[in-house]
Amino acid sequence: MARIGTGAVVTTLTASALALVTVLALQAKSSANVTPAASGKPGASASASAGASAKASAPKPVAVPARSGTGKRVVYALGAKRVWLVTAAGTATRTFTVQPSTLSPSAGTYNVYSHSADTRTGSDGVEIKNVVIFAQRGSTVFGFSSATDGTTPAPDPAKKTGGIRETLGDGQALFDFTVAGSKVVVIA
Known part of the structure; x- marks a missing residue:
């Protein structure tokens, strides 16, 4: 009986595994290309489920709170x-x-x-921009701002500050919406 070396066995197993992976990849590629959209006619079930999925995932609008004032304003x-x-x-x-x-x-x-787009360091030590300040109580200043790194982490409970943080996009929108003198309504 002839003896097969370990190297030959490993080579044969490796080649077989590569062949299997290639076949599976080709099957996956061909099944991905056969979709209702690729044929030019979406199936009834595909369009119905897509519509249902869009309705289910669309966020419901959040109404402006009652008794939050009138006129142009920021409501918080x-x-x-x-x-x-x-x-x-x-x-x-x-x-x-x-x-x-x-x-x-x-x-x-x-x-x-106070309304400033300048980058500065907030009272919590975070670099911020698009600062919109609207209130002060004692030495605490209250205002909206965005961290320049785009994060909105929970504040350090040891620091007593009044910064209200939003994402960069929301901060830019709030900054563009307001000017010095703009109304801010704070509700419970």
Whole structure:
């Protein structure tokens, strides 16, 4: 009886495995290319399920809170951690969640008194931009800003600050929506 060396066995097994992987890859590629969209006619079940999927995943609009004032304004709901940019007609052009700091402003109506796109260091030590300041209580200043790295982490509970953080896109939208003197309504 002839003896087969270990090298020959390993070579044969490796070649067989590569051949199997190639066959499976070709099968996967050919099945991926045969779709209803590729044939030019989507199947009824494909379009129905796509429509149902889009409806299920579309976020429901969040209405502007009742009793949040009138006219053009920024509405900040403390409990919901959400901001609305509201037109003079009372329609929200954008709404988004925010990350509040350890201290919060009291409910009420305020006016923006500082509005700066400059990059600076926030009172929590984070580099921020698009700063919109609207209130102050004692030495704590309350305002919206975005961290330049785009993050919105929970604040350090040891630091008593009033920065309200939003994403870079939301921060830019809020900054563009406001000017010095713009109304900010804070609700519970």
